Amino acid sequence: MHLQEIVNALLLAGIYACVGMGFSLVYGVMNIVNLAHGAMVMLGAYVCFWGFSLIGLDPFVSLLLSGLLMFALGYLAQKYVVNNVIRSDILRSLLVTYGLEMIILGGVLLAWGANYRAVTPSYFGAGFAIGSAVVPYLKAGVVVMAVALTVALYLFMGRTQTGMAIKAAALNREAAELVGIDIRHIYSVSMGVGCALAGMAGSLVAASYTITPSMEGSYLSSAFVVAILGGLGNTMGAIVGGAALALAETLGAVYLGMSYQKLLGFVIFLLVLVLRPYGLVGRRFYAEI
Amino acid sequence: MRRLSVVGMALMLIVATVTVGCARGGQKANVIKIGAAISFSGPLAREGTSISKGYQLWADYVNSQGGLDVGGKKYRVELKLLDDKGDTATAVKLVEKLISDDKVDFVFGPYGSGMTIAASAVNEKYKKIMISPMANAPEVYARGFHYLFGLLPPASRGAGNHVNILKYLEPRPQTVAIVYPDELWPRSTAAGIKAEAEKQGYQVVYFEKYPKGSKDLSPIVSTLKEKNPDVLITTGYMEDSILLVRTVRELDLNVKYIGGLDLFLHEDFLKSLGSDAENLFSHAWWDKVAGIKSDVFGSSAKVVELYKQNHGQEPDYYTISGVATGEILQLALAKAGSLDAEKVRQALLGSEFQTSLLSVKYDQTGFNQVGSGVLVQIQNGKPVVVYPPELQQAKPVYPKPPWGKK
Numbered sequence: 271m272h273l274q275e276i277v278n279a280l281l282l283a284g285i286y287a288c289v290g291m292g293f294s295l296v297y298g299v300m301n302i303v304n305l306a307h308g309a310m311v312m313l314g315a316y317v318c319f320w321g322f323s324l325i326g327l328d329p330f331v332s333l334l335l336s337g338l339l340m341f342a343l344g345y346l347a348q349k350y351v352v353n354n355v356i357r358s359d360i361l362r363s364l365l366v367t368y369g370l371e372m373i374i375l376g377g378v379l380l381a382w383g384a385n386y387r388a389v390t391p392s393y394f395g396a397g398f399a400i401g402s403a404v405v406p407y408l409k410a411g412v413v414v415m416a417v418a419l420t421v422a423l424y425l426f427m428g429r430t431q432t433g434m435a436i437k438a439a440a441l442n443r444e445a446a447e448l449v450g451i452d453i454r455h456i457y458s459v460s461m462g463v464g465c466a467l468a469g470m471a472g473s474l475v476a477a478s479y480t481i482t483p484s485m486e487g488s489y490l491s492s493a494f495v496v497a498i499l500g501g502l503g504n505t506m507g508a509i510v511g512g513a514a515l516a517l518a519e520t521l522g523a524v525y526l527g528m529s530y531q532k533l534l535g536f537v538i539f540l541l542v543l544v545l546r547p548y549g550l551v552g553r554r555f556y557a558e559i
Numbered sequence: 560m561r562r563l564s565v566v567g568m569a570l571m572l573i574v575a576t577v578t579v580g581c582a583r584g585g586q587k588a589n590v591i592k593i594g595a596a597i598s599f600s601g602p603l604a605r606e607g608t609s610i611s612k613g614y615q616l617w618a619d620y621v622n623s624q625g626g627l628d629v630g631g632k633k634y635r636v637e638l639k640l641l642d643d644k645g646d647t648a649t650a651v652k653l654v655e656k657l658i659s660d661d662k663v664d665f666v667f668g669p670y671g672s673g674m675t676i677a678a679s680a681v682n683e684k685y686k687k688i689m690i691s692p693m694a695n696a697p698e699v700y701a702r703g704f705h706y707l708f709g710l711l712p713p714a715s716r717g718a719g720n721h722v723n724i725l726k727y728l729e730p731r732p733q734t735v736a737i738v739y740p741d742e743l744w745p746r747s748t749a750a751g752i753k754a755e756a757e758k759q760g761y762q763v764v765y766f767e768k769y770p771k772g773s774k775d776l777s778p779i780v781s782t783l784k785e786k787n788p789d790v791l792i793t794t795g796y797m798e799d800s801i802l803l804v805r806t807v808r809e810l811d812l813n814v815k816y817i818g819g820l821d822l823f824l825h826e827d828f829l830k831s832l833g834s835d836a837e838n839l840f841s842h843a844w845w846d847k848v849a850g851i852k853s854d855v856f857g858s859s860a861k862v863v864e865l866y867k868q869n870h871g872q873e874p875d876y877y878t879i880s881g882v883a884t885g886e887i888l889q890l891a892l893a894k895a896g897s898l899d900a901e902k903v904r905q906a907l908l909g910s911e912f913q914t915s916l917l918s919v920k921y922d923q924t925g926f927n928q929v930g931s932g933v934l935v936q937i938q939n940g941k942p943v944v945v946y947p948p949e950l951q952q953a954k955p956v957y958p959k960p961p962w963g964k965k
């Protein structure tokens with residue numbers, strides 16, 4: 271039995287869920303495909319790296335800092351830039367977020383260069399065993415954090431005034447405005463929360479993988495797949511989407527060979543798009559926004 | 560919005576095009592234009608940037624000496640470096656642009672065999688010489704091209720050292736696993752190692768590729784745990800090699816020998832892995848302590864010193880290879896006494912040069928045929944030469960102690 275592979279897949283699912291969650295929120299609420307999402311993950315990873323190497327901040331602590339900083343960045347970007355194009359067609363917002371991505375990427379390259387970096391906390395490499403399978407503490411922590419973030423987001427969306435306003439804005443923009451919701455503000459908050467989640471995902475990614483400016487591309491594509499699989503805007507969806515993608519990639523790699531690692535994930539992605547465009551756990555309502 | 564796009568454009572321009580002109584107004588000097596497509600962004604940005612610093616160091620040095628000496632005349636060097644973003648198609652387009660629009664006289668290569676194999680076809684079309692700092696997969700030189708010359712000898716000559724050392728180790732290793740990203744150079748080098756290992760009687764129990772840029776190598780490592788080889792060799796690039804070693808550590812796979820190629824000695828690699836880099840083996844074409852001579856600079860140490868003056872830190876092996884690429888052109892031009900591609904080609908084919916990286920002697924295909932480098936092991940955080948025996952600075956530590964027990 272491939273116990274280790276299944277454990278690996280679950281650990282990877284944690285990362286994917288975190289990366290996909292914020293992307294899904296922004297896409298679901300505002301119909302914006304945030305092409306800068308991967309860049310936000312990358313920035314979060316750098317926050318983690320600098321926090322760790324300058325003042326020895328643990329990745330699980332620095333994710334709060336990444337979250338706050340990325341919230342601010344996302345909020346401001348939405349308020350002053352993206353909100354201006356949101357009423358026009360989707361191509362505009364695509365171009366704007368692509369531009370943001372280029373600026374962040376170029377800025378990071380100029381500021382810190384293309385050096386490969388890594389965060390290695392003292393407990394790196396340590397772990398516990400489940401039967402014959404090894405579970406590194408670090409990755410187990412990532413999974414716990416992914417679940418915690420999902421629950422937090424769920425509560426935020428369902429139980430707070432702001433969360434419900436975001437949902438309302440997603441459901442019907444005009445009606446939301448009629449009942450007194452400040453749409454521009456709510457959109458900015460949504461983008462802020464989406465980017466904060468990306469930043470926190472970045473901190474978690476930094477703890478497990480190599481940090482380099484070019485990392486953003488692959489996280490953007492996984493965010494896309496996770497969001498579609500889980501259902502756009504669906505808070506619980508990301509964790510299901512993340513798990514589905516991680517399982518597909520890991521089992522694809524084991525049974526078909528590493529070269530097919532990505533293939534199976536994208537096959538499932540296409541099947542879901544065709545058969546269940548509102549996602550594995552999504553309801554129709556979200557996808558129709 | 561308007562302001563944003565202006566800032567964006569400006570940034571893109573800065574990042575995308577690093578143009579280094581050195582034509583100073585007023586004096587009317589002869590100029591040799593040299594162009595290169597190299598990665599300043601994208602997945603190979605680190606390697607590309609390092610190489611470009613080598614190109615630049617060489618050009619600055621030559622200009623500070625009054626220029627290149629060709630047939631009794633002095634020529635200033637003008638470098639034009641464009642960002643290929645690590646993308647093969649872009650590299651091809653840029654080399655085309657450099658030759659047809661910018662009218663460069665010579666071209667220096669991009670990083671790596673994959674991009675070089677494509678971009679050098681443009682040089683062949685225009686009959687312009689390209690000197691490549693890094694490409695050394697046999698496929699690159701097997702096409703009968705006339706205008707492509709490489710700095711490094713065949714990859715398998717260097718990587719084969721990982722197999723050659725095994726017979727000196729006690730207890731003698733029996734089984735070998737080789738993993739590599741699915742790209743031209745790593746694939747052909749891995750195949751070379753496999754052939755050599757089988758020839759020398761070792762059992763290759765696992766030979767597996769993974770997609771370039773893969774973010775999760777745990778499936779590979781899980782399978783490796785089942786195969787339980789004595790020796791693990793990877794021909795991966797920096798990013799995936801760091802990930803591979805970290806995954807091996809995390810999943811607690813204890814092999815007795817972990818070997819990689821030159822990048823294992825790179826500062827980024829060692830810093831990223833910290834104490835987990837202890838006792839890893841690496842091939843090295845260039846070793847800064849080896850006292851390598853240079854026909855242009857006098858010695859390799861001089862290059863290191865010049866670099867330190869400008870950048871405040873030690874150059875890496877990529878930078879030295881960039882410098883050596885310039886040295887080859889300089890020596891060939893001096894010998895040819897002409898800028899004519901055909902004469903320079905003849906000069907390159909017929910001679911042996913000592914660059915600050917290694918010595919160079921070409922066969923008819925433009926492939927360097929001398930040198931095989933050394934094997935280095937990280938011991939107490941420092942790289943020491945462990946193979947070949949005549950250059951050994953310390954005995955190899957084998958078998959590698961299990962993770963976390965040193």
